[in-house]
Amino acid sequence: MELGPGVPTPPIELAGGATDATAETHASRVTVSDSLAERLAATGAVVERGHDVLAESGRDWWPLAMTWATAGRTPALASALVRPTDAAQVSEVLAICNEERVPVTPSAGRSGVLGGSVPLFGGVQLDLCSLAGLRSVDDESLIVDVGAGTFGDHFENELRESHALTCGHWPQSMTLSTVGGWLACRGAGQFSTRYGKIEDMVVGLDVVLADGTAITTGGAPRQATGPDLNQLFVGSEGTLGVITSARLRVHPAPESTAQAAWSFSSFGDGLDFCRRVLRQGATPAVLRLYDGVESDRNYHLGTERAVVIAMDEGNPRIVETMLAVARDQAHDRDGTPAEPLEEEVVEHWLAKRNDVSQLEPLIQGGLIVDTMEVAGPWSVLPHAYASAVEAMTAVPGCLAASAHASHSYSDGACLYFTFAGKPEHDTVESKAALHRSIWAAGQGATLAAGCAVSHHHGIGLQRGAWLREAMGPAHAVLGHIKDSLDPNGILNPAKLGLGSDFGSSDLPR
Numbered sequence: 001m002e003l004g005p006g007v008p009t010p011p012i013e014l015a016g017g018a019t020d021a022t023a024e025t026h027a028s029r030v031t032v033s034d035s036l037a038e039r040l041a042a043t044g045a046v047v048e049r050g051h052d053v054l055a056e057s058g059r060d061w062w063p064l065a066m067t068w069a070t071a072g073r074t075p076a077l078a079s080a081l082v083r084p085t086d087a088a089q090v091s092e093v094l095a096i097c098n099e100e101r102v103p104v105t106p107s108a109g110r111s112g113v114l115g116g117s118v119p120l121f122g123g124v125q126l127d128l129c130s131l132a133g134l135r136s137v138d139d140e141s142l143i144v145d146v147g148a149g150t151f152g153d154h155f156e157n158e159l160r161e162s163h164a165l166t167c168g169h170w171p172q173s174m175t176l177s178t179v180g181g182w183l184a185c186r187g188a189g190q191f192s193t194r195y196g197k198i199e200d201m202v203v204g205l206d207v208v209l210a211d212g213t214a215i216t217t218g219g220a221p222r223q224a225t226g227p228d229l230n231q232l233f234v235g236s237e238g239t240l241g242v243i244t245s246a247r248l249r250v251h252p253a254p255e256s257t258a259q260a261a262w263s264f265s266s267f268g269d270g271l272d273f274c275r276r277v278l279r280q281g282a283t284p285a286v287l288r289l290y291d292g293v294e295s296d297r298n299y300h301l302g303t304e305r306a307v308v309i310a311m312d313e314g315n316p317r318i319v320e321t322m323l324a325v326a327r328d329q330a331h332d333r334d335g336t337p338a339e340p341l342e343e344e345v346v347e348h349w350l351a352k353r354n355d356v357s358q359l360e361p362l363i364q365g366g367l368i369v370d371t372m373e374v375a376g377p378w379s380v381l382p383h384a385y386a387s388a389v390e391a392m393t394a395v396p397g398c399l400a401a402s403a404h405a406s407h408s409y410s411d412g413a414c415l416y417f418t419f420a421g422k423p424e425h426d427t428v429e430s431k432a433a434l435h436r437s438i439w440a441a442g443q444g445a446t447l448a449a450g451c452a453v454s455h456h457h458g459i460g461l462q463r464g465a466w467l468r469e470a471m472g473p474a475h476a477v478l479g480h481i482k483d484s485l486d487p488n489g490i491l492n493p494a495k496l497g498l499g500s501d502f503g504s505s506d507l508p509r
Helices: 034-041 051-057 063-069 087-100 152-163 179-184 267-279 292-299 316-328 344-352 359-364 381-393 428-449 464-471 474-485
Strands: 046-048 080-083 104-107 124-127 134-138 143-147 202-208 214-218 242-249 256-264 286-290 306-314 339-341 368-377 398-408 412-421
Touching: 034 046, 034 080, 034 087, 051 080, 051 124, 063 359, 063 368, 063 428, 087 104, 087 124, 087 202, 087 242, 134 152, 152 179, 179 242, 256 267, 256 316, 256 344, 267 286, 267 306, 267 381, 267 398, 267 412, 286 292, 292 306, 292 344, 292 398, 306 316, 306 344, 359 368, 368 381, 368 428, 381 398, 381 412, 381 428, 398 428, 412 428, 428 464, 464 474
Parallel strands: 080 124, 104 124
Antiparallel strands: 046 080, 134 143, 143 242, 202 214, 202 242, 256 306, 256 339, 286 306, 286 398, 368 412, 398 412
C-alpha cells in the first residue's frame, strides 16, 4: 500500500496564500491571550498562533469552503492551534479552556466535507494527529487499541504488514482521514456491507469530557451494563467529548477475493437487485449501483443502463457463496437477466475509488461541485432518488445531478448524490448561493421521501438546520445531553444544529 503523508492534506490552495487569508464566516471570535497561551503550553502541548497556520487549520474538505478558498478566504480562524501528544495533555487543555470559557474545536485529518472541524468561534483548535499508532493488538480476540489521530492508510498498513489483520474500513478518504474522524461522524468504508460501518466496529473508547475528566466506555462483547455509551460519543462530532483512542474489532486479512459486474435496465431494477441479494442473507463487501449518468461517466457504457459492481473478500468458500447468491439474483424486476460485464469494470473502480484529484480543477474552473449522501429503507429509495435528482436539476444553474447506491444493508441503503453547477455570475457569492440552493433542493426532497439526513458524512455546519428538522423534538434531547456533559458549551459549538452561547452560525439555509 502506498502511504499518504500522515498529516492533514489541504484540499485546494488558498488564493493569495495562507498569510493573507481572511475568514469567510463572521461569528464572534474568542481570542486566546498571551497568558492563556502560556498556560496551554505548560501542559506540554505545542501551541501555534501564526496566521498562516490558523488559516490552513480553519478549513476542511467542505466543497463550499473550497469555493471560498478561490477568493483567499478560509471558513474561520481559531486563535490558537494546540497539538497535544497524549490523552493527559488533552485533559489538561480542556480543563483550562473550560475554566476560561474558551471554545475548543477538535480536529485531526480535517477530511470532513461539511465544515465539522471549522473553529467557528475562534478559541482553540485541538489538533489530535499526534495521538497516533497502534497501542495493542489482541489477535486471539480480534481487538486492537488505536490512537484517534492515526491516519487510515497507516492504520490498515500496520495491521496487514505486522499482524495479518484488517479493519475492513476503507473510506474514499483513506489517506486523508483518521480513526477519530471516522468515529466522530459515524463513517462508512467502501466495504461496509461485509464489515459494517464504524459504529459496528467499536468495542470501547477513551474520551475526555469538557471539564477534562477522562472516561472509558465499552468493554466486553455484547455486555448488558445499561445504555451503550460508545454510541453516545460515536457520531457526536466532538460536541460531547474528545475521543483519544478506540478499541476496534478487526478481522484476519482476506485469503481471497472475487468480483463481478452487471448492467440493469434501470436504477430501480438495480436497487431491487441489491435488495434481494441482502434479503437472501448475502453480504458481499462491495455492492455498488450507478445510475445511467454515473455509469456512463465512470465506465463509458451509455446512459440507458445502470451498472452494479460486486466484490467480496475473505475465506474462499464464503466469498464463492456470496458471489453465487448475487449471480442468482442478477435480473430485473420482471425476470429479464441482467447483462454480465467484464471484470475490468470492477478493476477500474478499484483503481479509481480513492481518487479525489478532479475536485480542485473543477472548482478552480468556476464550477460548484459537491456530494450529498442520505440513508433510507428500500421502500422509499426509488422515489427518493427520482425526486431528488428532479429537484436538483430544476434549480437554475445546475448542470447535472446523479446518484449511486454505495452501501447496502438488509433494511435499506445509502443514496450518494453528486451535483455540479455554474451560476450566471462568476462570483464567489453567486457560487455559494447556487451551492446552497441545489443542496436544499436535494436534501429537502430526500427528507420528504422518508430518508435520514445523512448516512456517513455527518452534519457539521452545512446540515445543522436539516438535522433539527429531521429529528424534531428529539433534537432537544440531544441538546439536553450536550448541556449535561458540556455545561459551558465549549466543545465544537454550533455543530449538529445545536445552539451556542458564543453566537450563531451565520450560514443561511
